[in-house]
Amino acid sequence: MILRPDLAIIADHVAPGARVLDIGCGDGALMAALRDRRGVDARGLELSAANVAAAVGRGLAVVQGDADTDLAGYPDASFDYAILSQTLQTTHQPHVVLDHLLRIGRRAFVSFPNFAHWRVRLSLLWGGRMPVTRLLPEQWFDTPNIHHLTVDDFRAFLAVRGVAVEGAWFLGSGRPRSAAAANLMAEHAVFLLQR
């Protein structure tokens, strides 16, 4: 099975045999890949009951819950990695969620769509409308993405909070983009963070 590009990057960089908590795990695609390819002990948290049913149906340990409210119950340092893919921008309190991520996992992967990508900028600048793109396909009124952010926003946020970046990957139009050009050219960003 082919993983979404940001998930493929994460899957390639999780240490074999690690303990992983995938927050917002969807139907468990990444968890299944980590389990099958790298012998990872993966657990998931997912909001949608249908997605939880699908993930449990493939033999994964997934708990229905909300990143905004249900992370507090996880013990400190109980996982090698906490993963938050394409979910940060949907949370009510991204900073609180990120603190939990770095408390629960010794490391954290965070991926998100970059709101400063040139297509998004053009759409707003020339069209004067909220951008609807391949990665941000919903209209303004029904989008789950309530906290849009850019690569540079996230970098500044990490700097202020003193979070170390162990790795960063940027993808635009299906290929890697340099860190320097990322804020303009990257559609997704993937960060590997450490407390």
Added chain:
Amino acid sequence: MNHDRRFGLARQVALPGPLRLDGGALLSPVEIAYETYGTLAPDGGNAVLICHALTGDQHVASPHPRTGKPGWWTRLVGPGKPIDPARDFVICSNVLGSCMGSSGPALTNPATGRPYAMGFPVITIRDMVRAQGLLLDHLGVVTLKAVVGGSMGGMQALSWAATFPHRVRACVVIASTARHSAQNIAFHEVGRQSIMADPKWRGGDYYADQDPPAAGLAVARMAAHITYLSEAGLTEKFGRKLQARDAKGFGFDADFQVESYLRHQGLSFVDRFDANSYLYITRALDYFDLAEEHGGLLANAFRAGQARFCLVSFDTDWLYPTLESRHIVQALNAAGRPVSFVELSSPYGHDAFLLEAPEMNRVIHGFLEGGA
């Protein structure tokens, strides 16, 4: 194996025990009525224990001998179902304290030759589980592929994982809780007082003249039955509709359909259930607090063993609401156990776990087979 008299439908065994109960008493013999379906694999790895709810019985997938109704969980157990006798060796036993053939107040006390009645010792959920443990020893089952239960059955499943952590590989807990709340206890107390207020109860000593406290038991069942449904479900099914009349009767007959329905539920219940058993089992439920048995910390109940857990709750269940399942999930996370949990949507309240629930079946099937 097929000719082994230990296996099959409508089995009953008197195990010598003695079983030391949580209340301190010794029970001997320990009589257990049970059924098995399917064949125990040579390596013993396919045994699945199904635990029944308060008024349930061992006839999980075979017709009830008194009512003739199909087994109570044929939606989950049977050919092509998540628990399939073609693959699994399924065991279901009548719990201790019940009235379908296992040791309980209605059974004869060998020491006196008369029914135990209120002389039966008060039991706990863990006592029920230990009795099931004795049955498994008798059947030659060392470890369970899974222990599965809804409501009180879910409490037994949790208690199994805590009491015999090395005998359980997977634990499925549906519409259940790790402890009875004040509200749960309160409703049960209404039921018990209703039975004991019936003059026919006579201190529980009513077996000799076949004249049980049916009115009290029926009222107990009516009160409890409301807790198994949801307000939305009752409104949808009955609303304020009148029963076989065009106008209110200005009397105290069952004017409303919902009254008639509850009366029917109460009356049909007394034909199949013993009032004293109802007292004993509701007591066992009220005493249930798994954290209390483990130093006040629920996570401690799950630290030993390798079991995986799957919990399911229903959004309209106000008897054991989703929050109770979430407490258990948190404790399992804290104990580092693999756990899956989903809250499913249903209009039917607590009873949803016994009804058609394709999502529940999908989750349980995936959980049982996916992690094998």
